[in-house]
Amino acid sequence: MVKAAILGIGTVGGGTAEVLAKNRELIARRAGQEIELKYILCRSPRPGHPLESLIVHDIEPIASDPEVGVVAECMGGLSPAFEYVSRCLSAGKNVVTSNKELVAERGLELTALARKMGVNFMFEASVGGGIPILRPISQCLAANEISAVYGILNGTTNYILTEMIQRGKSFEQALREAQEKGFAEADPTADVEGIDAGRKICILADLCFGKNVPPSAITTEGITHITPADIACARTLGYKIKLLGRAMRTGPNSVTAFVAPHLISQSNPIANVDGVLNGIAVRGDAVGEAMFFGPGAGALPTASAVAADMIDCVRDPGTRVYAGWWPSEKGYVTGPDKLSCRWMVRTAAPLAEIAAAFSGVRFINAPNAAADEYAFVTAYMSGEELAEKTAGMDVLAKYRVLD
Amino acid sequence: MVKAAILGIGTVGGGTAEVLAKNRELIARRAGQEIELKYILCRSPRPGHPLESLIVHDIEPIASDPEVGVVAECMGGLSPAFEYVSRCLSAGKNVVTSNKELVAERGLELTALARKMGVNFMFEASVGGGIPILRPISQCLAANEISAVYGILNGTTNYILTEMIQRGKSFEQALREAQEKGFAEADPTADVEGIDAGRKICILADLCFGKNVPPSAITTEGITHITPADIACARTLGYKIKLLGRAMRTGPNSVTAFVAPHLISQSNPIANVDGVLNGIAVRGDAVGEAMFFGPGAGALPTASAVAADMIDCVRDPGTRVYAGWWPSEKGYVTGPDKLSCRWMVRTAAPLAEIAAAFSGVRFINAPNAAADEYAFVTAYMSGEELAEKTAGMDVLAKYRVLD
Numbered sequence: 001m002v003k004a005a006i007l008g009i010g011t012v013g014g015g016t017a018e019v020l021a022k023n024r025e026l027i028a029r030r031a032g033q034e035i036e037l038k039y040i041l042c043r044s045p046r047p048g049h050p051l052e053s054l055i056v057h058d059i060e061p062i063a064s065d066p067e068v069g070v071v072a073e074c075m076g077g078l079s080p081a082f083e084y085v086s087r088c089l090s091a092g093k094n095v096v097t098s099n100k101e102l103v104a105e106r107g108l109e110l111t112a113l114a115r116k117m118g119v120n121f122m123f124e125a126s127v128g129g130g131i132p133i134l135r136p137i138s139q140c141l142a143a144n145e146i147s148a149v150y151g152i153l154n155g156t157t158n159y160i161l162t163e164m165i166q167r168g169k170s171f172e173q174a175l176r177e178a179q180e181k182g183f184a185e186a187d188p189t190a191d192v193e194g195i196d197a198g199r200k201i202c203i204l205a206d207l208c209f210g211k212n213v214p215p216s217a218i219t220t221e222g223i224t225h226i227t228p229a230d231i232a233c234a235r236t237l238g239y240k241i242k243l244l245g246r247a248m249r250t251g252p253n254s255v256t257a258f259v260a261p262h263l264i265s266q267s268n269p270i271a272n273v274d275g276v277l278n279g280i281a282v283r284g285d286a287v288g289e290a291m292f293f294g295p296g297a298g299a300l301p302t303a304s305a306v307a308a309d310m311i312d313c314v315r316d317p318g319t320r321v322y323a324g325w326w327p328s329e330k331g332y333v334t335g336p337d338k339l340s341c342r343w344m345v346r347t348a349a350p351l352a353e354i355a356a357a358f359s360g361v362r363f364i365n366a367p368n369a370a371a372d373e374y375a376f377v378t379a380y381m382s383g384e385e386l387a388e389k390t391a392g393m394d395v396l397a398k399y400r401v402l403d
Numbered sequence: 404m405v406k407a408a409i410l411g412i413g414t415v416g417g418g419t420a421e422v423l424a425k426n427r428e429l430i431a432r433r434a435g436q437e438i439e440l441k442y443i444l445c446r447s448p449r450p451g452h453p454l455e456s457l458i459v460h461d462i463e464p465i466a467s468d469p470e471v472g473v474v475a476e477c478m479g480g481l482s483p484a485f486e487y488v489s490r491c492l493s494a495g496k497n498v499v500t501s502n503k504e505l506v507a508e509r510g511l512e513l514t515a516l517a518r519k520m521g522v523n524f525m526f527e528a529s530v531g532g533g534i535p536i537l538r539p540i541s542q543c544l545a546a547n548e549i550s551a552v553y554g555i556l557n558g559t560t561n562y563i564l565t566e567m568i569q570r571g572k573s574f575e576q577a578l579r580e581a582q583e584k585g586f587a588e589a590d591p592t593a594d595v596e597g598i599d600a601g602r603k604i605c606i607l608a609d610l611c612f613g614k615n616v617p618p619s620a621i622t623t624e625g626i627t628h629i630t631p632a633d634i635a636c637a638r639t640l641g642y643k644i645k646l647l648g649r650a651m652r653t654g655p656n657s658v659t660a661f662v663a664p665h666l667i668s669q670s671n672p673i674a675n676v677d678g679v680l681n682g683i684a685v686r687g688d689a690v691g692e693a694m695f696f697g698p699g700a701g702a703l704p705t706a707s708a709v710a711a712d713m714i715d716c717v718r719d720p721g722t723r724v725y726a727g728w729w730p731s732e733k734g735y736v737t738g739p740d741k742l743s744c745r746w747m748v749r750t751a752a753p754l755a756e757i758a759a760a761f762s763g764v765r766f767i768n769a770p771n772a773a774a775d776e777y778a779f780v781t782a783y784m785s786g787e788e789l790a791e792k793t794a795g796m797d798v799l800a801k802y803r804v805l806d
Contacts, residue, residue, distance in 0.1 A: 030545045130690035132543030140535030142433045143710030286707035287533035290697035304689035307546030
């Protein structure tokens with residue numbers, strides 16, 4: 001029997017306690033021993049909570065209890081999560097976390113600390129919620145040189161876009177409804193501006209390419225500016241607009257990572273990842289492209305990943321630190337501006353101006369398009385080239401096309 | 404440094420040798436030591452083969468060489484693969500295999516032998532080729548009670564169906580072209596009759612539900628009878644016809660497993676797994692539904708999975724036997740006849756006969772349908788109930804609808 005602690009009793013922490021209780025026997029069988037929840041750290045008192053007897057308000061009883069073998073950090077945010085996780089790792093505890101901000105910002109130090117202490121630090125739940133993705137990348141694709149990883153990494157924005165695409169809602173209306181349903185926070189900035197997806201693409205890039213990609217080094221573009229007219233143009237082409245996080249190797253010692261809305265062909269399975277689901281694709285030199293879909297958030301799906309990490313920690317102590325990654329040099333992460341792709345452009349410019357700037361665009365005749373607008377798809381060009389060609393032009397919208 | 408042997412130098416064996424050579428440095432980094440290929444077992448001489456110097460014709464030099472730490476079986480077939488793998492496991496070697504027939508038929512004994520010997524026996528490549536699926540099920544979803552697993556498990560039939568659906572080809576024409584392109588064997592029986600998919604759903608059921616599901620206990624229906632008229636009816640409904648392997652828990656000590664063509668909604672991401680790709684979905688009580696897509700066959704994708712297993716064996720010797728499974732009692736596996744679902748039926752029966760047999764069917768008006776035929780979707784009912792209702796009726800085709 002090993003004792004466990006959960007830090008935080010919100011959605012994910014509560015879900016983890018529920019899964020540990022509900023599937024107790026099955027988990028014991030798979031972990032090789034029972035995992036018994038001994039502590040829940042919760043900074044405020046919770047009178048009447050069904051697990052009230054386990055609640056402590058400080059990290060020390062947990063970190064200093066020799067019975068505790070594994071700690072699940074489900075608080076979110078950087079502080080005090082970082083201090084608590086560091087304290088537990090330093091005390092020789094295995095730690096698992098669902099906290100993407102923590103892993104994206106401080107994962108480099110925390111994986112190094114875990115290696116130094118000979119304990120596990122695992123964070124499957126930090127990307128893609130319940131979708132198995134980090135372990136498959138680290139283990140199942142370990143024989144591959146990975147060239148690119150991309151995907152729908154944020155369920156809130158995918159829900160909003162799905163409502164806009166399937167039911168013709170405006171961004172504002174879809175956001176309001178998502179907030180009413182609990183799929184979006186009162187302050188939705190981190191989701192709708194692509195910040196949350198940015199943290200996740202950083203973690204994926206860290207693991208896929210082996211060096212640190214800090215969130216501050218990448219550009220993120222959100223979905224607030226997407227209009228029903230943009231969506232109609234995409235549909236006419238047989239595409240959907242989806243918010244993608246993307247990271248790709250661009251040289252022996254450089255990667256590009258960014259978040260931006262993309263046009264994605266309806267024949268790509270990722271285009272059919274709708275609602276709050278997430279979908280992630282990984283390209284490797286041996287495997288080609290492998291894709292992973294599922295619930296990217298929610299109490300039980302995320303708890304599924306947290307509990308799986310706890311099982312793994314307990315079953316093979318000391319062996320399962322994810323590969324970890326190394327510090328990166330200045331200039332390792334580059335923005336997407338040099339990345340060549342096709343673009344969908346919607347503009348109020350007169351035809352003569354478009355013809356003067358571009359050769360060989362493909363016009364889109366979306367039904368109900370405004371009479372004084374043109375929409376078209378360009379040839380392959382970088383963002384810089386597009387900016388040059390459209391300098392001074394009245395551009396209403398532009399999106400990368402994923403090919 | 405650890406020495407390795409590959410049994411068989413066909414598509415997968417050759418691909419594995421190629422991946423080990425090509426990504427040698429990266430593999431050494433991830434495995435914690437170099438993996439050097441020392442032997443290739445090939446029963447016939449291969450004069451002029453680039454790896455000729457490594458070729459041996461018998462298992463004994465490999466099994467008795469104390470330098471060999473890991474053996475990759477890529478021969479296919481039951482014999483002598485079973486004898487060779489048993490010999491290597493008994494000699495204390497870690498063994499990985501891509502051989503689905505071997506794992507489906509003899510996996511119960513081989514995992515038990517590996518456990519007894521304290522070595523690893525891994526077979527990620529035996530299902531879904533390069534797609535990470537068995538390890539995610541065993542590890543990432545370990546906290547879940549799994550209720551069902553299903554998917555497109557055979558690339559050859561999926562290629563044929565995709566050609567029929569997208570280009571209106573007949574089964575015969577699509578099969579012939581698949582054979583010309585090397586996607587189907589000269590004798591395509593194992594693929595087109597669902598036997599190959601059957602082996603894979605058995606392995607998935609073994610791992611998901613913990614007890615042995617022998618291929619002889621399941622029913623398999625193939626794709627040879629699917630016609631363009633069936634496909635047109637499905638399309639009119641917004642569905643595609645795909646060959647699915649399915650296994651689900653039906654009681655505390657019973658599972659249903661089978662292979663059959665199904666109608667699957669185009670809004671299900673699995674419906675867009677086209678060509679030679681495979682796609683697998685797993686339902687768990689915590690995660691909900693997670694899906695895994697990618698190349699289900701081919702030299703390098705399959706080698707990607709074989710090499711990943713080799714890395715895992717070498718990195719953590721003795722810890723990575725897949726959970727394994729237990730013998731099953733008589734009656735544990737039941738056929739799909741009691742499974743309730745909607746059905747698409749195409750029939751030459753007169754309307755009065757249909758009306759007498761069914762209440763509340765939904766008729767399908769496929770373009771260009773034959774004037775003397777009806778196609779419709781039934782309410783939920785079991786295969787037994789459907790057989791009763793259509794007894795004596797001139798049924799041209801019937802398919803389960805996946806909901």
